[in-house]
Amino acid sequence: MATRTKPTRGQQLQEAINYPLDWVEERSGLVGGIKYFLFRKVPGDVNWFQTLGSATFTAFLVQALTGVILAMYYKPDPKDAYSSIQHITNDIFAGWLVRGMHRWGASVFIILMFMHMGRVFLFGAYKFPRELNWIIGVLLLAMGLGEGFTGYLLPWDQTSYWATVVGININGTAPFLGPFLAQFLQGGTYINADTLSRFYAIHMLMIPGAIAALIGLHMYLVIRLGVTSPPWSKEAAGTGPLEQPSQNGTARSGLTRPGTRKDGR
Amino acid sequence: MQPTHNDEHPHVPGPSIWPAGFAVGVVVLLVGLIVSWYVVGLGALIALAFGFLWVRDLTTGSSLTEAPAVAPEGGRSESATGAAIPADRGEAAAVPGDRYPRSKFLELSTLGLGGVIGGLVSAPAIGFMVAPAFLKQGVKDHDIGPITDYPEGKFVVATYMSDANQGEVSRRTAFVRNNGQLNGQPSFTIISNHCAHLGCPVQPNGPLDTPNGKQYHDVSLIPTISIAGFGCPCHGGQYDTEGNRTSGPPVRALDRYSFSIRNGNLFVGKPYSVSHVDGAGSGAKIHKWTLAFPGEHVNGIESWLYPIQPPH
Numbered sequence: 413m414a415t416r417t418k419p420t421r422g423q424q425l426q427e428a429i430n431y432p433l434d435w436v437e438e439r440s441g442l443v444g445g446i447k448y449f450l451f452r453k454v455p456g457d458v459n460w461f462q463t464l465g466s467a468t469f470t471a472f473l474v475q476a477l478t479g480v481i482l483a484m485y486y487k488p489d490p491k492d493a494y495s496s497i498q499h500i501t502n503d504i505f506a507g508w509l510v511r512g513m514h515r516w517g518a519s520v521f522i523i524l525m526f527m528h529m530g531r532v533f534l535f536g537a538y539k540f541p542r543e544l545n546w547i548i549g550v551l552l553l554a555m556g557l558g559e560g561f562t563g564y565l566l567p568w569d570q571t572s573y574w575a576t577v578v579g580i581n582i583n584g585t586a587p588f589l590g591p592f593l594a595q596f597l598q599g600g601t602y603i604n605a606d607t608l609s610r611f612y613a614i615h616m617l618m619i620p621g622a623i624a625a626l627i628g629l630h631m632y633l634v635i636r637l638g639v640t641s642p643p644w645s646k647e648a649a650g651t652g653p654l655e656q657p658s659q660n661g662t663a664r665s666g667l668t669r670p671g672t673r674k675d676g677r
Numbered sequence: 678m679q680p681t682h683n684d685e686h687p688h689v690p691g692p693s694i695w696p697a698g699f700a701v702g703v704v705v706l707l708v709g710l711i712v713s714w715y716v717v718g719l720g721a722l723i724a725l726a727f728g729f730l731w732v733r734d735l736t737t738g739s740s741l742t743e744a745p746a747v748a749p750e751g752g753r754s755e756s757a758t759g760a761a762i763p764a765d766r767g768e769a770a771a772v773p774g775d776r777y778p779r780s781k782f783l784e785l786s787t788l789g790l791g792g793v794i795g796g797l798v799s800a801p802a803i804g805f806m807v808a809p810a811f812l813k814q815g816v817k818d819h820d821i822g823p824i825t826d827y828p829e830g831k832f833v834v835a836t837y838m839s840d841a842n843q844g845e846v847s848r849r850t851a852f853v854r855n856n857g858q859l860n861g862q863p864s865f866t867i868i869s870n871h872c873a874h875l876g877c878p879v880q881p882n883g884p885l886d887t888p889n890g891k892q893y894h895d896v897s898l899i900p901t902i903s904i905a906g907f908g909c910p911c912h913g914g915q916y917d918t919e920g921n922r923t924s925g926p927p928v929r930a931l932d933r934y935s936f937s938i939r940n941g942n943l944f945v946g947k948p949y950s951v952s953h954v955d956g957a958g959s960g961a962k963i964h965k966w967t968l969a970f971p972g973e974h975v976n977g978i979e980s981w982l983y984p985i986q987p988p989h
């Protein structure tokens with residue numbers, strides 16, 4: 413009978429860690445999926461600017477987390493909203509910090525969205541086959557701005573109230589449907605008792621849900637299509653297998669889709 | 678599978694009597710609209726039943742007519758009635774294209790049922806979200822105190838709670854001026870404080886006589902001493918004492934309210950928009966339009982951008 417060597421501590425530890433992971437992997441394939449996501453191939457010359465998307469995502473996560481906690485103390489009612497914000501800021505432990513993170517984080521999120529969009533634009537990363545991801549990005553941008561607009565009313569102080577009046581009326585000046593949009597937003601001809609809770613529901617439930625779903629789609633496409641190299645890359649963009657002009661001629665060659673160049677490269 | 682489109686033998690449905698039954702159902706339904714709801718239900722049932730049969734007919738090929746002449750679909754040569762399928766192979770073995778296959782039926786009915794359920798759930802929910810913003814709008818006339826509280830020729834800043842159920846959010850401010858008599862009737866100018874640019878609260882340009890302010894129920898009345906017009910704190914829009922825009926971004930004059938007098942008390946009525954006012958005081962000619970949101974032109978070419986206003 414062969415003597416079994418006693419496993420070393422390191423091996424024991426590794427096994428202890430691996431056991432639950434293997435358990436999950438065997439039943440769901442999730443570990444493999446995450447590994448695939450983290451260790452997928454990207455061009456060798458990717459750039460720091462390509463981290464802006466992940467930075468935006470992180471900012472969104474911060475907003476989601478701090479927002480959920482603020483919701484435990486905030487009261488979306490014209491009578492209580494302002495005082496509940498004062499209570500959060502002045503009385504509740506770390507309330508000033510969480511509120512501050514959410515308030516400043518909102519600006520960070522929006523700025524990062526624009527910077528990420530700028531990098532995608534300047535790198536030409538919106539071109540075939542990534543047009544759809546640009547379109548999803550535009551929807552995300554609109555949703556992000558919507559978050560900013562609806563969230564600004566919630567402190568229910570003079571600045572937020574009148575800024576929202578002006579914002580709603582700017583919507584109202586859109587041609588044809590503008591008046592209906594404005595009336596829908598404020599839930600009536602004038603700002604009324606329901607306007608605040610309406611904005612709150614849109615701010616904390618509707619738009620974040622839509623953003624989360626759209627980010628899922630956005631990331632699916634990023635993984636499926638891979639990221640682009642910078643424009644100065646030696647591995648010229650437009651030569652990867654996915655970016656060859658399609659053979660069956662169903663896709664139109666044009667501005668957004670690199671065709672074969674004149675010089676034959 | 679769906680019939681593959683075979684150009685030589687296009688799939689033509691055979692004649693069928695189901696459409697006639699469907700039509701009868703629709704007629705019964707329409708008659709029911711006048712006669713009674715039960716008849717509507719009966720008509721709907723007839724129409725649904727025949728409609729179902731009709732659709733099934735279209736998708737399977739007619740069962741009423743023997744139609745061996747219709748081309749076998751998918752290039753098969755057996756007759757479309759399915760008689761050629763051996764009994765032991767049953768439906769599941771039906772050759773694709775020969776009959777309307779069960780999997781297709783299940784697929785479509787899953788989609789259809791899902792759609793119906795989704796619609797049934799979301800229609801009332803979306804209605805609940807959208808409709809209240811447009812239904813039961815409009816304001817009730819509001820009592821803002823005895824007319825004797827309004828000295829002739831002076832603006833009074835009247836702030837009142839337009840809907841007690843809603844509380845402070847429903848506070849509105851109007852600038853009220855007693856113009857004296859016009860043809861033996863009292864005349865008032867009631868200007869809304871909603872800036873015609875984007876809705877900020879317009880302020881009187883001049884000192885207020887706060888110590889002589891009055892309180893009447895939910896209304897606070899503060900007389901002005903003498904004002905040169907109105908100004909907006911947000912983007913600097915300026916108006917004269919008739920509410921005409923004199924400078925800045927506003928696109929029209931300030932909105933006004935209609936008024937009525939009951940038992941010696943002044944009531945603010947419906948708000949309306951004003952493009953401009955000619956003249957001043959009781960003799961002014963006011964160019965009136967239906968209430969529009971701030972920032973929207975009410976006359977001129979730009980007003981074509983806002984052809985319909987939601988019910989205010």
Ligand code: HEM
Nearest residue numbers: 462464465466468469529537545546549550552553639640
């Ligand atoms: C909630 C906001 C957003 C999040 C969380 C987000 C996240 C990401 C991430 C993580 C990537 C991976 C590559 C990179 O980091 O550059 C990416 C790529 C991309 N994003 Fe976004 N994004 C957002 C908004 C936008 C906007 C506003 C646009 C443009 C209108 C956009 C367009 C794109 C495109 C076209 C790519 C593919 C770029 C490539 O493959 O090189 N995204 N996004």
Ligand code: FES
Nearest residue numbers: 872874875909914
């Ligand atoms: S809202 Fe009055 S000037 Fe802009």
